[in-house]
Amino acid sequence: MSTKTTNLLQGTLDLLILKTLAHGPLHGYGIAQRILVASRETLQVQQGSLYPALHRLEHKGFLKSEWKESGNGPMAKMYSLTPAGRKHLAAETAEWQRYAGAIALVLES
């Protein structure tokens, strides 16, 4: 797992987590893996920031969690989006696209 990875921009981790969970419930490890795969092994989420972020989003009411048997191995804490999380994701996505578009405009000029 020694691919070349990029550090996440401050504040974007929440957005990535919300987007990842929009496809369905996942546990912490799964979220990290999904982001890694989706970014073609570019974005590696540090465990040190993943779990605090998950807990933060959960306490803010954007995520909910439940303990589930996960095939083989120990019980897994499965996170899923709440309606508030879905709304937040939409707003944050729009905001991000506006931001990225603006950056792109500047870079292309």
Add this chain to the structure above:
Amino acid sequence: MFSNKKAESDLNSEIAHHLHHLAAEYERQGHSPKEARQLALREFGARDQVKEECRDERPFAWLTGFRQDLVFGLRMLRRAHIVTAAAVLSLALGIGANAAIASLMDIVLWRDLPVPDPARIVLVNWQGQGFPRELANGASGSMFRQDGFEVADFFAFPAYESMRRTVASQATLAAYTFPAQVSVAWQGRPLIAEQRPVAGNFLATLQVRPHLGRIFSLADDTDAAPAVAVLSHRFWANTLAADPAVIGRTLTIDNRPHIIAGVLEPAFYGLFPGDTTEIYTPIHHAPWRERERAEGNDRLLDPRNWSVQLIARLAPGVTAQQLSPALNAAFRSTWSAQPTEPAPAIRLEDGRRGLGVLSRSFRNPLYFLGALVALLLIIACANIANLLLARGHARRKEIALRMSIGCSRFRLIRQFLTESALLAIAGGAAAILVAYAAANLLGQFVAGNGTLPLRVSLDHTILAAVALFTFAALIVFALFPAWQSSRLSDPSWLKQGRGSIGGIERRAGLTGRILVTAQVAMSLVLVMAAILFTRNLLSVRSADPGFDRRNLVVFGVRPGASGYEKSRLMQFYFDLEQRLAATPGVASAGLAWMRPMNVGGWWQSARLKGQTATHQTSVNAITPAYLPLYAPQLLAGRNFTWSDLRADAKVAIISEDLARALGGPQVLGQVFEFPDGPPGAVPESYQIIGIAPAIAATSMKERPYAIWVPFSKAGQEATVVVRTTQSPDVVLPALRQTMAAIDPNLPMVDTVTMEEQISKTLLRERMFATLCLAFGLTALALCVVGLYGVLAYYTSRRRAEIGVRLALGARPSDVVAMVLRDGLTPALIGIALGLPAVYFGARYVQEELSAVKPLDPASLTLTLATLLGAALFAAGIPALRASLLHPLDTLREE
């Protein structure tokens, strides 16, 4: 917060689950299960840190953390319970003393009169050049020098009446007079009370509300109206048993029936805190006026008799500056004679705090004591700061460990502050009791001539003061150590042994030493104050008054107020003296006009007839038996006889020092006069028939020239002094029996022994001595503890070094010298720093010291010796202990 356990196990499972997946991934890549597990752990990184960060994301995480801090803090405090108790105790004393002084300052200096809208109350004075002799031939009030003028508070009653009418649209003007003792009979019981005659509109002007009945109006203040009285709530509650049925009943005041019109609201304490007034009556019915009328000499309406004081309430929208010219014009128009130049003018003073009786005499003492207790609290805080620094230092391994497993520095500081706050809260809680007790003790000392002891209730003021000082103390003692300790986070300490001395260790030691130095400097001031005021009290108290002060009893009688007619008074006094002298256990009894050792009294300037040099003298009128009570033998001449008294002979006995000032023993037989009579009148003159030894007649603090004249004009009241052959306590019941046999309705006023009378005049000296001694001892104890603590701690840190020194041949005496040097250096620097403070502070207490000089060399020497002794003691113990170390033991500890 309550599901803490579940949250913790969830967190652990979640991380375990993550690790499980990671390990599975590695296994898939071909590692053995054991290797895979280790690789997973390595990749995950610092689990505790992740957990800690997750915990920080919980809602109310700070609260959970606070509870942990609290529990942990309590555990740390409990573990060092003796240290904790000492810290809490010193904080309680320091905070309590500060809060006590602050709440007294509030009462004496800052609090408004308990009346509606106090900002509109003004005191009306006039200023001019001295007593207006051309306009007045008698005055009752006070006069003092201010801004180059003589400021006085007395006015003639007719002038008041005219001024009141003239300025009625701008202000209500009300007259009052000084309170005086009166004899009161309530349901046949004789009592002494303080009564203040006031104008009919006085209570209405202040807008004091009645608790029962009504207050006066101007209609009550006429000769035609029946005599009425309004009682203070205190008098009604204490003396009349708070009986609500008293309204309309009769109270006999100086043998004259008064109808009780009302009782004032409890909050109204009078014109100043500690006001003794218990009964208010209209001026037209004042006892002195009744006496004057009985003597055919009614002077109330005499425009030259300046007998009342004035207070005013400004009308809404009117300022004192606007009132002043109108009042001044009204004042001038009342003059019957041509004004003197420069003319007296009205001077208005802020009256919102009432008469500044207490604030005038206690402002400086309170500021001075406030400064001392502030120093005391800082000393206590320095001790605790040192303690916290040392403790933080001792815990540096724990701190380093906590930081390395993910504890943030902020969290660490918070932990330290929580522990400190626990200390402060415990100290503050105990300080409430200290403050309450100390404020009431101090309130006793404030009492004096015409002032009641101040009672401080446990109200929001004192609680706020305690809270304020607790918070201030917390800031002072806690912030720096917390910050400093949180810097001790170098993980290398985890590997370090005990004995090494790193840079930070030296620095922490330096901070401790600086704190101790400051403590010594501040203690020097407090110890000096303690020694100075104690010496002052002791030398005033033990001074020789010139007579045997044991076995003397003093009390007053007021037969005039109990219905004795003037013609019978002389015979009454003669019989009284005879019957008292015949009482078992009594050696002799004498009568005088003025109570001895009562500070104030009857002062006159006197000069030999035909000469111009005058001398200020203290005068008393006495019976023949009075002087022998003090001085059995006159130095020259003869004593008075009862025939001198009956014949109203103009003869006098003078004190030896006055005789010397007037020209020596040959003044016997010469005539002197009191030149300060009314203008134009012939001054009273007396022939000197005797010279008596100089005795302290008025107080222990001054020894004025004394003149005694015959007790001829039998007054309404007299002071009785009795010399007993046994202890006064034994003889007192017999004295009371004799008095009851003479007249059961005649109360004995203020019965005390001479010793008690003397100590009454030394209340202020006792206040300073008691308080400063307590502060000084506390400061000294704190200082010893502080110095000892710092030395003991840092000496113990240097055990290994000392062991090495001893092993390499240092003698135990070298070690003692080394540690002593360590301890005495801050003490000596502190003393050097404290001396200028003592030098400059001394001038502020000059007027409070009557028997010693502010920079009394003996006191200064004693202070330095005390502090050096204390420093030697504090440094000696750790020094000796260090010298007794065995090198091998200390080396083995590594």
